[in-house]
Amino acid sequence: MSQAVAAKSLLHDPIQPTLWRMTWPVIIGVLTLISFNVVDTFFVGMLGTDPLAAVSFTFPVTFTIVSLAIGLGIGTSAVIARKRGSGREEHAKFDGATALSVSALLVIILSVIGYLTMDPIFAALRAQERLLPYIHDYMTIWFLGAVLLVTPMVGNAVLRAAGDTRTPSLIMASGGLLNAIFDPILIFGIGPIPAMGVQGAALASLISWIIGSALVLWYLSYKELLSLKAPADASWLRSARQILNIGIPAAGANMLTPLAMAVITAIIAAYGAPAVAAFGVGTRLESLASVIILALSMSLPPLISQNFGAHSFDRVGAAYRVAVRSVLIVQLFIYGVLVATAPWIAAAFTDDPEVARLIRLFIYIMPLGYGVQGVIILTNSSLNALHRPMNALALSIVRLFVMFVPLSWLGAIIYDIPGLFVGGVIANVITGVIAWFWFHRGLRLETMHERKEHAHDAPEGVADGAAEGATK
Template sequence: MASAVSAKSLTSDPIPTTLWQMTWPVVIGVLTLISFNVVDTFFVGLLGTDPLAAVSFTFPVTFSVVSLAIGLGIGTSAVLARKRGAGHEEQARFDGLIALGVSALLVAILSVLGYLFMQPIFAALQAQERLLPLIEDYMLLWFAGATLLVIPMVGNAVLRSSGDTRTPSIIMASGGLLNAVFDPILIFGLGPIPAMGVQGAALASVLSWSIGTVLVLWYLHYKGLIRFKIPERAHPLNSAREILSIGLPAAGANMLTPLAMAVMTAIIAAYGAPAVAAFGVGSRIESLASVMILALSMSLPPLISQNLGAMQFERVREAYITALRSVLVVQLVIYLVLLVGAPYIANLFTDDPEVARLIRLFIYIMPLGYGMQGIIILTNSSFNAMHEPMSALALSIVRLFVMFVPLSYVGSLIADIQGLFIGGVIANVLTAAIAWRWFQRGMRKQRNEEVA
């Protein structure tokens, strides 16, 4: 399968056209994958409020592992794309192989630690004792298969670094489709397959990850994008260090999100299981509503990195501004759609009146800040593409722990859960303004370094 965008076109073709060609396949892939994750929540919701609340409690923990995988993918894409932009193709192929091995090892270590400390982690999240058996049923299988999650994610980053966003999107969509097929079969049972409840939802994920791992490794080998041969003056430790120098801060920045979510979950837990269940549903709706943001956060960095490698700074600035404008327009349209559909969405996920009311409240308020959140996320991914991971980490800290959590908590004190949601929106607006100015300063630094 040919790449939709060649490495050469990233540094020469018109920015809007190139960004669109790179982004639309990712939009389809992410939309399909997240849609089926929402389907996953839907099927678990059919089991009742307690299973839905139990799986909602797992989200901060599972997203910690996913965030590590995302961060390692960011580091992989930034390093490989910049080397390809500078013409160092053989080094990029070797670094891709190192990235896969290092990522699998780190996720395996994190999963073991998560398994060993499972009970104190969920106790700290204020999970009710009656929910703990359901949480453990889900997490035991999830941790066991987590290494199979990271390989497709980092493998897709290797593909994106070459300008190929179409193949990663197909792999993502395939995984989401398989998960949606496996979910009802394993959760409710079919023929000789017993009903496994929430454990079936975890097993469905692991099976889809396994197939994705096989697909991405085969395709990377087939396209020659990973190479076992060590190039001249290269060393595995140097390659790993270079990837981790961006990947670990990026992972740290991403892992701040589930940490903030854990704090938010603990705050919301004071309002009872219906509030936790509604917040879990709202978080998945947010993921679905943020498809364009997520897609651009994957397609924009290779474009920025390759143009930085080729020292084309005006193209970097144009790509960033084009992405931001696109996000603001799309998120406004999405908010209007959610506003109209809120009652139907709430009734789709639950028949509990209180959970439905809180889902509607979430939809009416939180998506108002998604456009601003998009500016923050794209600035963050741009910093990583510019090999400025500490700026990305600092921006994440400001967004989550200087703005989002404190302002949400203050809002909850003033106006209960409605105030909590409003505080989150205000936090996104303030942080987006900071992110814009921070990026301008980062671009000036890049120019000065190249001149020097």
């Protein structure tokens, strides 16, 4: 499907089949991304406890840059999709080139700072002295190639903004596959290739990033989705500001989740190692159970942004409601599957009876809230698509630090670990209801603003007709 046809389908085709067509390839890509981390952890774990611990210490640092890349991708998709929806194709192409250059510049700056301050950073994280050589081996290569990590992520956002979710998913899948192939070869060595240990794990990632960057840049050029020539009323600074206005708050919101999980883990740690182990298994199950939510959170924003740019306000609301309804139904089904298989899941992860009991308890309670948690995540991505990033950030703060952490802590005080899990479900339900009304309020306000802008810019007779038609 050509980019022009794909973009047109977002504006005119029936919403439910269009959303599904965009989402199913993303599901494959998200599963591949999850497997990327699992494969790395699996092979590094075979090197021993110290190498695994060293790589684990790098997660907060690498996740900071990954969060920035995700945020920039959200900002890129929202800005470009909205301009495509309003018919400003040359602006969209220029914004795509700007997004790639801005993301590269920011990540290069962060990587240089990270490399120069590596020892103080990991000392602050309390990494033991014996782990530092492993950390240096891994992070030196990682910082060197970080700009090649962000390039495919932002490039894929440009493609999604044009209505193409299949190609980004194929690029993500190829990256995960290449990483899985190169990991054992470079970590343990084969034939003339020496064993490189954790350095090999970082190099495997770097090679997959290089190939991913080459693929996405070639495809963007082939489809003529990038332009270095600024339209008459555009500039690099103005375009960069538009992307960062959404991208930076989105990155900040993304970083709040691991912070909240760290607080919850500290609360659970008071109940002993079995509780922490069970919660760790539960959070990994959550990431798998939420694959469709995460996929929809990537495929829904271009649909919303393009229709909003085209002033198809009814389709914006309808797309949001279709996505929310789909998530609630799917997550109810997934809950039933998890409950039915809970004994086997627990047995697969542990032989400890207490850990297995707590895993089953987690499964019986926490996934009850995954559907409404999906509503929150979709609302967040939809608010970014409406160019309301501060509202999305505020919703994340409310969800995690006004509701989830306090109610989980209160539940633990009242009824120990079961109370903590119930508190988390109640927090998600309350925030999900808030998110629903928050989105519709944001849509109403943005609609009023767009109508005023459209009426101001259009000729008098046209503006009156457009305003009248939009209210029908």
